[in-house]
Amino acid sequence: MRYIPLLLGAALALATLAACDEGDIPPKTYERQATGQTIHLTGHLEGVGSWSDQYQVALAAFGTNAAGSTGNYSMVQRAIIPAMLDSEGNIDITLENVVSPAATVELCVTNLIRQRVVSFATLQLSDYTREETIEWNIGQMDLGIFTAIQDMVFNQFCVACHGSGGLAAGLSLKPEDSYANLVRTPSSRVENGVRVIPNRASASVLYQVLNGRSTPRLNGIHGNIIQNAQDVSSETLTNLITDWINDGAKP
Numbered sequence: 001m002r003y004i005p006l007l008l009g010a011a012l013a014l015a016t017l018a019a020c021d022e023g024d025i026p027p028k029t030y031e032r033q034a035t036g037q038t039i040h041l042t043g044h045l046e047g048v049g050s051w052s053d054q055y056q057v058a059l060a061a062f063g064t065n066a067a068g069s070t071g072n073y074s075m076v077q078r079a080i081i082p083a084m085l086d087s088e089g090n091i092d093i094t095l096e097n098v099v100s101p102a103a104t105v106e107l108c109v110t111n112l113i114r115q116r117v118v119s120f121a122t123l124q125l126s127d128y129t130r131e132e133t134i135e136w137n138i139g140q141m142d143l144g145i146f147t148a149i150q151d152m153v154f155n156q157f158c159v160a161c162h163g164s165g166g167l168a169a170g171l172s173l174k175p176e177d178s179y180a181n182l183v184r185t186p187s188s189r190v191e192n193g194v195r196v197i198p199n200r201a202s203a204s205v206l207y208q209v210l211n212g213r214s215t216p217r218l219n220g221i222h223g224n225i226i227q228n229a230q231d232v233s234s235e236t237l238t239n240l241i242t243d244w245i246n247d248g249a250k251p
């Protein structure tokens with residue numbers, strides 16, 4: 001009796017071997033389904049160290065949700081920390097095990113629950129169905145937190161009135177002006193107010209205006225001014241500014 005399982009096992013092993021011998025399923029296919037795709041990222045990065053430890057700069061894979069749009073939480077990700085860059089700022093890392101239903105791989109910043117905060121570059125996996133290893137050179141890229149705020153918030157929601165289209169309150173939020181117009185700069189509207197006081201978000205006029213804690217007029221103009229954008233919620237974007245101020249409002 002106790003030999004029967006053994007015999008069955010041997011028979012199964014033989015059958016498997018025979019199937020392989022026939023060669024109709026290339027071993028490569030097996031391997032790829034088990035381990036998924038590998039993304040090899042190279043490039044020159046700046047600003048990686050500007051993020052506080054509530055955030056993670058990462059190479060991350062995102063899937064599609066039921067509605068067909070890209071999910072907000074990464075499936076798998078690899079952190080990028082300053083120590084991974086060589087002395088010239090070059091990165092050379094791989095992200096392995098990217099399996100379906102991953103739809104994109106992004107050079108991005110997530111929070112600690114792997115929710116996308118900012119995406120700097122996106123690779124559509126559907127463009128690379130055949131490659132096991134995808135070579136992704138992103139060239140030179142600035143991943144700094146203030147650059148992210150400029151791109152994701154100021155350029156999208158503010159410059160129409162504070163920059164290209166006008167100069168409301170004498171405040172320009174165009175890329176070349178925004179930092180100097182904000183940090184340690186007196187408010188033109190709030191008495192004794194300062195637009196951004198490093199490390200003190202709640203005392204900064206910029207924070208107050210964006211969080212409904214300023215004068216009725218300023219609150220009224222700016223209520224809901226930051227909208228959901230590029231798979232990132234307005235709340236995440238507003239918090240990004242708060243965290244940037246509280247982490248020293250570095251350029």
Ligand code: HEC
Binds near residue numbers: 158161186221222
């Ligand atoms: C529809 C036009 C409009 C848009 C868009 C807009 N603002 Fe304003 N903003 C104003 C006006 C007008 C004032 C001045 C109100 C007053 O005179 O009291 C102002 C004032 C401010 C102030 C106070 C300036 C100071 O000196 O104290 C800040 C800070 C500010 N805006 C930030 C922003 C940011 C950040 C955005 C984008 C997220 C933005 N605003 C988008 C019209 C706008």
